[in-house]
Amino acid sequence: MVIHYKCPNCGSDMVFDSESGMLSCGSCGRKDNIDSFPKENIKTTFGKNDAKEYHCKNCGAMLITHKETTATNCSFCGAGVVLLDRLSGDLAPSKVIPFTINKDKAMKTFRTWCKNGLLTPKGFMTADRVKGITGMYVPFWLYDLNSKVEVNAICTKVRTYTKGEYIYTETSYYDVYRNINIDYIKVPIDASEKMDDKLMDKLEPFNYGELKDFNTPYLAGYIAEKYNYNHQELLPRAASKIERYIESFIGSTISGYTMVNYNRKDIDTNKKQAYYTLLPIWMVYYDYKGSEYIFAMNGQTGKVVGKPPISQGKVAAWFGGISVGIFIGLKLISLLMGGGLY
Amino acid sequence: MKYKIYLKWILSLVIIFTVVSSVALGELSPKERIYDFANLLTKEEKMELENIANKYSSKRETDLIILTISDSMGKDIIDYTEDFYDEKGLGYDKSHGNTAILTIDMKNGDIYLAGYHKAEKYLDDYRLDIIRDKIAPDLSKGNYYDAFYSFIKTSYKYMGIRPGVNPENILFKFWFQVMVSLGIAGIAVGIMTYNTGGRTTVNAGTYQDHTNSKIISRRDTYLRTDVTKRKKPSNNNNSGGGNSRGGSSGGVSRGGHSHSGSRGKF
Numbered sequence: 001m002v003i004h005y006k007c008p009n010c011g012s013d014m015v016f017d018s019e020s021g022m023l024s025c026g027s028c029g030r031k032d033n034i035d036s037f038p039k040e041n042i043k044t045t046f047g048k049n050d051a052k053e054y055h056c057k058n059c060g061a062m063l064i065t066h067k068e069t070t071a072t073n074c075s076f077c078g079a080g081v082v083l084l085d086r087l088s089g090d091l092a093p094s095k096v097i098p099f100t101i102n103k104d105k106a107m108k109t110f111r112t113w114c115k116n117g118l119l120t121p122k123g124f125m126t127a128d129r130v131k132g133i134t135g136m137y138v139p140f141w142l143y144d145l146n147s148k149v150e151v152n153a154i155c156t157k158v159r160t161y162t163k164g165e166y167i168y169t170e171t172s173y174y175d176v177y178r179n180i181n182i183d184y185i186k187v188p189i190d191a192s193e194k195m196d197d198k199l200m201d202k203l204e205p206f207n208y209g210e211l212k213d214f215n216t217p218y219l220a221g222y223i224a225e226k227y228n229y230n231h232q233e234l235l236p237r238a239a240s241k242i243e244r245y246i247e248s249f250i251g252s253t254i255s256g257y258t259m260v261n262y263n264r265k266d267i268d269t270n271k272k273q274a275y276y277t278l279l280p281i282w283m284v285y286y287d288y289k290g291s292e293y294i295f296a297m298n299g300q301t302g303k304v305v306g307k308p309p310i311s312q313g314k315v316a317a318w319f320g321g322i323s324v325g326i327f328i329g330l331k332l333i334s335l336l337m338g339g340g341l342y
Numbered sequence: 343m344k345y346k347i348y349l350k351w352i353l354s355l356v357i358i359f360t361v362v363s364s365v366a367l368g369e370l371s372p373k374e375r376i377y378d379f380a381n382l383l384t385k386e387e388k389m390e391l392e393n394i395a396n397k398y399s400s401k402r403e404t405d406l407i408i409l410t411i412s413d414s415m416g417k418d419i420i421d422y423t424e425d426f427y428d429e430k431g432l433g434y435d436k437s438h439g440n441t442a443i444l445t446i447d448m449k450n451g452d453i454y455l456a457g458y459h460k461a462e463k464y465l466d467d468y469r470l471d472i473i474r475d476k477i478a479p480d481l482s483k484g485n486y487y488d489a490f491y492s493f494i495k496t497s498y499k500y501m502g503i504r505p506g507v508n509p510e511n512i513l514f515k516f517w518f519q520v521m522v523s524l525g526i527a528g529i530a531v532g533i534m535t536y537n538t539g540g541r542t543t544v545n546a547g548t549y550q551d552h553t554n555s556k557i558i559s560r561r562d563t564y565l566r567t568d569v570t571k572r573k574k575p576s577n578n579n580n581s582g583g584g585n586s587r588g589g590s591s592g593g594v595s596r597g598g599h600s601h602s603g604s605r606g607k608f
Contacts, residue, residue: 109560119538154565166571173568177561183551184371205548245546305540315531323527330519338504339514 001263003082004057005220006033006041013058013079015221018099018280018299023217034217054083068192071137071216071224080221091226093214095142095277099135099222099299106133106282106297113304119318124288131292132285135299137224137278138195142186143238144273147246149180152264154258176260178253183272184242184321186211188279189234195296198239202220202305203298206279210300214278224278226318231274239269375399377426380410380448382486391490398498404440404461405432410486412448419445419452420605424595429460435459438599444493446481446608453478455493455594457602464501467592469509470604473497481608560567 005014007025015030017024021030032038054063056074063081065072070086070304087093101109107130114120114127152175159170186208212218231310246267254260280299285292288309295306375395376388383391391408399406414422426432433439440460446453457465457472465473473496480489500509505570512518592602 058447117538118534155562162574165574167574169570169572171568171570173565175561175563175565177559177563179558179560181554181556181558183554184549185551187549199540202542204542204544241551245550248546249550249555253560283523303540303543307539310535310538315535318534319527320532322530323523326526327523330513330522334511334514334519337511337513338507339502339511 002057002063003042003084003216003264004079005037005093005217008038008041013220014217015080016098016218018102021098023220024327025240034215037217054081056081066225068225068228069223070226071219073221073223080219082216082219082224084099084216086226087216090230091276093139093276093278094282095211095275096137096214096218097210097277097279097300098212098218099210099280100210101280101282101297101299101302103133103135103282106135106284106299106302108302109302110282110284110295110297114308117308119310119314120308121288121314124309124311127141127286129287130284131287134283134285135222136281136283137219138200138281139187139191139220139225139227140200140277140279141227141238142188142229142275142277143184143271144275145184145187145242145269146272147180147182147242147267147269149182149246149250149268150180150264150266151178151180151250151254152176153254153260153262155254155261157256157258157280158258174257176254178250180250180253182246182249184245186275187238187242188277189238189241190228191234191276192225193228199296199305201241203281203296203303206298211277219278222280227276231271231276235271235274238271242269243267270277298311345588346362373405375405375407376490377407377409380412380446382410382446382448383490391437391487391494393495394491398494399434402440402460402501403434404442404464404501405434407432407441407443408490408493409445410448411445414447414449417571419447419450419454420591420593420603421596423454423456424593424597424599424601427456427599427601428595428597433458438597441535442497444490446479446486448543452605453481453608454605458599461497461501462507462592462600462602463505465497466501466505466602467604469500470602472510473500474604474606478606478608492567569584 005023006012007014007028007030009030010025010028012027014023014025017031020031022033023037024031054065055061056063056077056079058074058079059077061074061076063072063074063083065083069083070091071080071082074081087251110130110133111127115125117125155176157172158176159172161168161170188204188206190197250265267328282297282299284295284297286295293306293308295304295308297304356572373396374392376383376391378388395406395408409423409426411422417425421445426445427438427441427443432441432443434441439458441458442461442465443456444453445455453474455465455470457470473493476493476496477489480486480492481503503509503514591605594600
């Protein structure tokens with residue numbers, strides 16, 4: 001089943017416009033609110049026998065898609081299409097954060113980021129070899145988690161004082177117990193197989209103020225994918241992601257002691273809710289000296305992540321500059337303290 | 343036939359040149375600073391030390407003198423050193439001027455270091471103690487050249503450091519300054535490289551629900567108190583390392599020249 005969004009004015013294909021947050025027509029400029037878009041202009045067609053095969057309603061060309069793709073552009077006429085049967089039932093996303101950065105702005109943001117690289121080679125900083133930039137809704141699970149924590153620890157307080165000829169060290173022992181409840185809201189875990197987990201983690205945070213209930217028009221004109229892992233499969237990753245947060249929370253509840261020795265630490269993390277959510281990400285493909293570099297940009301905040309090439313010369317220059325600077329600084333300090341210059 | 347005459351000319355020129363230059367050099371450093379009466383050094387070593395002493399003495403405008411004796415003629419090493427200074431009228435700037443002396447008495451195994459004028463100020467008793475501790479092991483082992491070299495080098499170094507400041511402060515050490523500079527630069531560049539891929543900007547508070555995250559119950563039960571005591575360390579050991587045998591002894595010579603000093607054994 002394929003969806004087209006047809007402009008009520010001129011009949012052209014409409015796409016989601018990240019600036020206004022509405023469906024917009026490229027031909028006549030008409031903008032429509034997503035919730036009030038007239039139903040009769042949503043053209044849906046059902047695939048005949050083979051559900052894996054989709055045809056563009058405009059030109060009749062076959063849509064070539066990966067099996068994860070849920071929204072794409074027709075490679076012949078460019079119309080934005082949404083593959084509805086891949087977004088229904090278990091695969092229906094419950095939330096979406098729409099793009100707020102459009103393609104031009106994404107390019108501009110990427111260029112600025114390249115220019116600000118302290119260690120990137122000069123040829124890279126000009127950012128003139130961008131091979132492709134793709135707006136993509138990446139599937140995430142947002143977990144609401146509850147952790148019940150019980151800890152036992154032996155803690156000590158140490159006090160030293162001098163009396164007469166002796167130094168006294170007084171060590172007091174305490175048996176400390178804490179029962180803690182911690183809730184975490186909407187911890188994002190990327191559910192796409194081909195996205196690098198570390199890269200996706202670094203793209204955070206997303207501003208959840210703009211989290212919307214899912215609606216297919218948001219996908220028009222972008223690439224979207226469905227999840228490869230369900231929320232049960234990814235729960236361990238979510239639990240391990242918040243583990244160090246829990247540790248620091250526990251630490252903050254036990255204060256005023258010199259030393260803390262845990263002898264029991266029970267952490268029981270359970271899922272309260274998991275939302276299948278599509279998050280907006282710009283993928284930037286960059287050619288530099290024959291190899292391809294991939295960067296990801298948060299489509300909401302503009303944060304760029306990904307390993308750029310590193311210039312050995314610049315690393316050496318920074319290393320030299322900093323060490324000479326520090327050396328001169330140390331020399332000045334020693335001179336001020338009365339030391340010799342040579 | 344012809345080139346034989348040339349050869350003669352060249353040979354004689356070379357000879358003249360060497361003679362003149364050696365005379366000239368001799369005139370440039372007429373001062374003797376190494377008085378090796380106990381014959382501890384070879385001729386080459388003595389020459390070498392003279393050159394080094396000449397170089398560093400002029401940099402600090404203070405004569406760095408080495409005196410070795412095999413027989414003190416019944417005199418104490420301090421008296422001997424003072425008298426030597428008074429009689430010779432040592433000094434870089436004037437007679438009885440800026441001088442640092444290292445005296446070795448081979449018969450009694452005594453070391454004495456003294457500083458006059460500028461050296462009295464810059465090489466005070468404490469600093470001379472440090473130098474003595476530094477060179478005593480070499481003297482015991484018979485590495486006289488090394489010990490004397492170390493005396494000249496260290497005295498020179500300490501005279502560049504303001505009086506009253508601990509000259510062995512680690513901040514003044516060249517190797518320390520280099521290590522710290524390279525270390526910090528390495529760490530800084532490492533962090534920069536690490537962060538090129540983008541930094542993690544979420545923390546423990548980002549996803550925490552602050553209204554529902556709380557301590558349900560807590561207990562801090564006092565168990566017991568252990569008390570240990572130890573004796574206060576006495577703080578009257580201000581003379582350098584464990585090698586120090588002897589102590590500081592500055593004074594005034596019979597000729598009326600005051601000086602700093604440090605005496606000891608090796």
